[in-house]
Amino acid sequence: MPGAKITALGCYAPPGVLTNHDLEKMVETSNEWILERTGILERHIAAPEIATSDLAVEAAREALAQRGIAGTDLDAVIVCTVTPDMLFPSTACLVQDRLGAKGAWGFDLVAACSGFIYGLTTGAHLIMSGTHKKVLVIGADTMSRIIDYTDRGTCVLFGDGAGAMLLEPAEDGEGFIGFLNEIDGSGGDYLKMPAGGSRMPATCESVAGRMHYVKQDGAQVFKYAVRKMYESCRALLDLHGLSPKDVSLLIPHQANRRIITAAAERLGLSCEQIIINIDRYGNTTAATIPLATRDAIDQGRLKKGDLVLFAAVGAGFTVGTNLWRWEY
Numbered sequence: 001m002p003g004a005k006i007t008a009l010g011c012y013a014p015p016g017v018l019t020n021h022d023l024e025k026m027v028e029t030s031n032e033w034i035l036e037r038t039g040i041l042e043r044h045i046a047a048p049e050i051a052t053s054d055l056a057v058e059a060a061r062e063a064l065a066q067r068g069i070a071g072t073d074l075d076a077v078i079v080c081t082v083t084p085d086m087l088f089p090s091t092a093c094l095v096q097d098r099l100g101a102k103g104a105w106g107f108d109l110v111a112a113c114s115g116f117i118y119g120l121t122t123g124a125h126l127i128m129s130g131t132h133k134k135v136l137v138i139g140a141d142t143m144s145r146i147i148d149y150t151d152r153g154t155c156v157l158f159g160d161g162a163g164a165m166l167l168e169p170a171e172d173g174e175g176f177i178g179f180l181n182e183i184d185g186s187g188g189d190y191l192k193m194p195a196g197g198s199r200m201p202a203t204c205e206s207v208a209g210r211m212h213y214v215k216q217d218g219a220q221v222f223k224y225a226v227r228k229m230y231e232s233c234r235a236l237l238d239l240h241g242l243s244p245k246d247v248s249l250l251i252p253h254q255a256n257r258r259i260i261t262a263a264a265e266r267l268g269l270s271c272e273q274i275i276i277n278i279d280r281y282g283n284t285t286a287a288t289i290p291l292a293t294r295d296a297i298d299q300g301r302l303k304k305g306d307l308v309l310f311a312a313v314g315a316g317f318t319v320g321t322n323l324w325r326w327e328y
């Protein structure tokens with residue numbers, strides 16, 4: 001059975017920026033409150049004519065160019081998102097077409113903030129099955145489309161962005177090491193978008209009731225995220241006979257700086273072992289992990305041979321952790 005390794009990374013954040021000071025003019029909040037409670041300074045927001053597939057294609061093209069391959073070389077395209085261009089066709093179909101990935105198959109993967117980790121897990125297993133040589137995993141979300149900019153409890157948190165990683169077969173001991181993913185639907189009510197699906201289709205009433213926006217019980221999500229981020233990282237490391245000191249870098253989902261530091265502290269990780277870039281992007285849902293990976297590389301904090309732990313908790317609830325040996 002072949003292994004799977006990450007061979008390229010592409011990222012894209014739309015040029016528009018919404019700062020905390022901009023938000024001060026929109027809702028009852030302050031730069032100080034947002035920074036202290038979340039760690040966020042600004043987030044990127046897509047222009048009105050831009051949709052998730054546009055962000056995804058930009059990130060995907062960069063990854064393909066980095067590896068010097070064409071869309072036709074891809075066997076599968078997985079788009080992790082909770083903000084598809086439309087319910088169907090899938091955003092994966094739209095992206096596949098624009099990349100010219102003729103002959104590839106693919107699908108959208110809905111796991112909210114754990115989406116990219118579930119995509120990596122799925123992509124790695126497609127490669128390891130021996131049936132796929134090149135799988136492109138994309139995390140892309142245009143959260144600004146489903147955020148209520150009159151709700152200060154959610155609108156300060158989210159931003160738009162995309163990232164893509166190319167997965168290819170690996171030699172023994174390279175790349176993918178393992179995963180621990182878990183869903184817990186009992187937490188579904190704490191973070192959701194109630195309308196727009198088959199339970200509550202779009203009606204004048206659903207729109208008037210602002211039900212097509214993210215609704216969240218922030219305190220409940222916060223508590224669960226801190227606990228599960230720690231427990232799942234710990235359990236995955238235990239499973240592989242590793243300890244936190246073996247980890248070169250924890251690349252966590254960026255939902256709240258306090259969630260990351262609390263989990264890292266419980267794991268006993270030093271500041272050098274974690275990457276935080278929530279200040280510049282906010283929570284871009286499925287895109288946070290590749291965007292943070294990009295920053296780690298740019299800062300010289302991620303090198304070939306490093307042991308990387310990816311971890312996320314998201315709506316659902318969904319929990320995901322992956323261990324990889326970084327290979328380029």
Ligand SMILES: CC(C)(COP(=O)(O)OP(=O)(O)OC[C@H]1O[C@@H](n2cnc3c(N)ncnc32)[C@H](O)[C@@H]1OP(=O)(O)O)[C@@H](O)C(=O)NCCC(=O)NCCS
Pocket residue numbers: 028029030033034037038113152153154156191216217218219221222225255256283313314315
């Ligand atoms: C949303 C979150 C930042 C709120 O921070 P918190 O410290 O838990 O704050 P609380 O929810 O306890 O609210 C404290 C007060 O601040 C207020 N508040 C909420 N948002 C505010 C804002 N943007 N500006 C100013 N005050 C705000 C609340 O209304 C509340 O006021 P009250 O005590 O008068 O009712 C935090 O709960 C969080 O990050 N939760 C996880 C969210 C998340 O990560 N979601 C995505 C998961 S992938």
